Amino acid sequence: MIRNSDKFILLAVAISFALSGYLWFTGNREEGLFTALWVPSILCFGIYFKLMGIVGNK
Secondary structure, three states, rough: OOOOHHHHHHHHHEEEEHHHHHHHHOOOOOOHHHHOOOOHHHHHHHHHHHHHHHHHHH
């Protein structure tokens, strides 16, 4: 089941990924790489809180 919080995390990942691609292909390679590092960080953040919610419900 996908909750609203999951949608917001995936939206943040999609925006970060699109922004990093845009920056990379417009010649701002360092900024693109920096922004690309946000994608796994945001996903880990979302997974952590999802697991905390599952463990908290038990």
